[in-house]
Amino acid sequence: MPAKTISPIEVYKFLPKTNCKECGEPNCMAFAVKLVNREIELVKCTPLLKDEYKDAYKQLWEMLKPPVKEVEIGVGDKRVKIGGKYVIHRHELTYFNPTAIAIDISDDMSEEEILKRIKKTQEFSFTYIGTTLKLNMLALRSVSNDKSKFKEMVTYVANNTDLPLILCSFNPTIIEAGLRVIGDKKPLIYAATLDNWREFLELASIYKCPLAVFVPNDLKMLGSLTKTLMDNGLSDLVLDPGTIPKGGLSSTLNSFTALRWKAISEGDVVFGFPIMGTPITAWTCMDGDVNLKAWWEACIANMLIIRYADLLIMHSLDGWSLLPVTILRQNIYNDPRKPVSVEPGLRVFGNPNEYSPVFMTTNFALTFYTVKSDIEVGKVDCYLLVVNSEGIAVECAVAGRKITPESIAEELLKSEVDKMVKHRILVIPGKAARLAGAIEDATKLRWKVVVGPMDSSEIPKFVINEWKRIIQSV
Numbered sequence: 001m002p003a004k005t006i007s008p009i010e011v012y013k014f015l016p017k018t019n020c021k022e023c024g025e026p027n028c029m030a031f032a033v034k035l036v037n038r039e040i041e042l043v044k045c046t047p048l049l050k051d052e053y054k055d056a057y058k059q060l061w062e063m064l065k066p067p068v069k070e071v072e073i074g075v076g077d078k079r080v081k082i083g084g085k086y087v088i089h090r091h092e093l094t095y096f097n098p099t100a101i102a103i104d105i106s107d108d109m110s111e112e113e114i115l116k117r118i119k120k121t122q123e124f125s126f127t128y129i130g131t132t133l134k135l136n137m138l139a140l141r142s143v144s145n146d147k148s149k150f151k152e153m154v155t156y157v158a159n160n161t162d163l164p165l166i167l168c169s170f171n172p173t174i175i176e177a178g179l180r181v182i183g184d185k186k187p188l189i190y191a192a193t194l195d196n197w198r199e200f201l202e203l204a205s206i207y208k209c210p211l212a213v214f215v216p217n218d219l220k221m222l223g224s225l226t227k228t229l230m231d232n233g234l235s236d237l238v239l240d241p242g243t244i245p246k247g248g249l250s251s252t253l254n255s256f257t258a259l260r261w262k263a264i265s266e267g268d269v270v271f272g273f274p275i276m277g278t279p280i281t282a283w284t285c286m287d288g289d290v291n292l293k294a295w296w297e298a299c300i301a302n303m304l305i306i307r308y309a310d311l312l313i314m315h316s317l318d319g320w321s322l323l324p325v326t327i328l329r330q331n332i333y334n335d336p337r338k339p340v341s342v343e344p345g346l347r348v349f350g351n352p353n354e355y356s357p358v359f360m361t362t363n364f365a366l367t368f369y370t371v372k373s374d375i376e377v378g379k380v381d382c383y384l385l386v387v388n389s390e391g392i393a394v395e396c397a398v399a400g401r402k403i404t405p406e407s408i409a410e411e412l413l414k415s416e417v418d419k420m421v422k423h424r425i426l427v428i429p430g431k432a433a434r435l436a437g438a439i440e441d442a443t444k445l446r447w448k449v450v451v452g453p454m455d456s457s458e459i460p461k462f463v464i465n466e467w468k469r470i471i472q473s474v
């Protein structure tokens, strides 16, 4: 049964119905609603873990499990979860577990180069609308087909990072050499094929590691091999239907889409595993210089993120190629049920004094971070009152009455900014100009309202050209 069609009543039937509140919810029905919306985990209902509810727990677990299995790679805090998807379309619920991005390291690289790539992968960090965008894993490739070289490289990498790892080779002897070093760190083994699957099945079973299944451009055979591996006891699988850049992009996208469709819409358990793509193939299959190849790689990565990729292996470490990929991932994987917002309240920038300006904005995250960035770049010492607009931008919040003169006055009072400044002047965004008089009335004329710039990038100029004059006239 697709998860989205489960009703809270169906879930409620299996709960203990004691309303004991141990889960942190006021009653069992509230817990059932959160379970259906995937906002709480089943294990939070501790009474359910008792022996008397063993069958009910099992039933609920089966009912609520995602049609695309969640697979864990790595151990400890940095371990990565991929898959765990419930819906085809993001707006039907939300996508869980953002696409993991792995950067490759190969055994023909010098130690210096390997260390540089590890550091760059670990240190990649970009703040976007209040979220830190990061890379997640390293993919260790054997290009020499020499097991001692591979083992040496795996050892060196494992000693220098705690990021989850992927061991890449179609040769089982090579993979075994790597597993002897890091088998206990639960790396992803890449990959079982139609030729080597028996040996890979054995390795994945012995070391209890997740296994990628690679059959390019042939979903029937991919399904058949996956079923064979499942029948032989493997349950943590990752499907790679092939990433074919030159002349094969449309079939690549079709394969990714068909896989996810079969898993979620048709409930085919053989295809109910995370999907992985290898945009890195742009480096060997596409013509052109390094920049063009990195550009192709980023384009392919973006296409695959949109088409359900749960894991990608990439080569480029250039910010210009990784930034669009990580930003797109963030945009796809934020929760459409929740507005992208920040906490309302007062923020302090720089070292404001009693005569510094008090600006106002809404709590729509994109607006807030744009205003914040403009204030910081302009090195403006000021206060910023962030008013709750339910995550709506200024102009729409005014039009839709998501901010009102009363709510602004209330936030102003709550902030106690009047204890921090001697003046009583609130600078509102130009786009909220029509509320100016009404805000003054709502503050019982204790505050004067000045209409500030239409665009927050003008704030630094406004402070230099206007604020001095305004504050001197008080």
Ligand code: SF4
Residues within 6 Å of the ligand: 015, 016, 017, 018, 019, 020, 021, 022, 023, 024, 025, 026, 027, 028, 029, 031, 032, 044, 045, 046, 047, 048
């Ligand atoms: S812990 Fe379980 S039994 Fe107790 S209120 Fe929550 S859902 Fe109900």
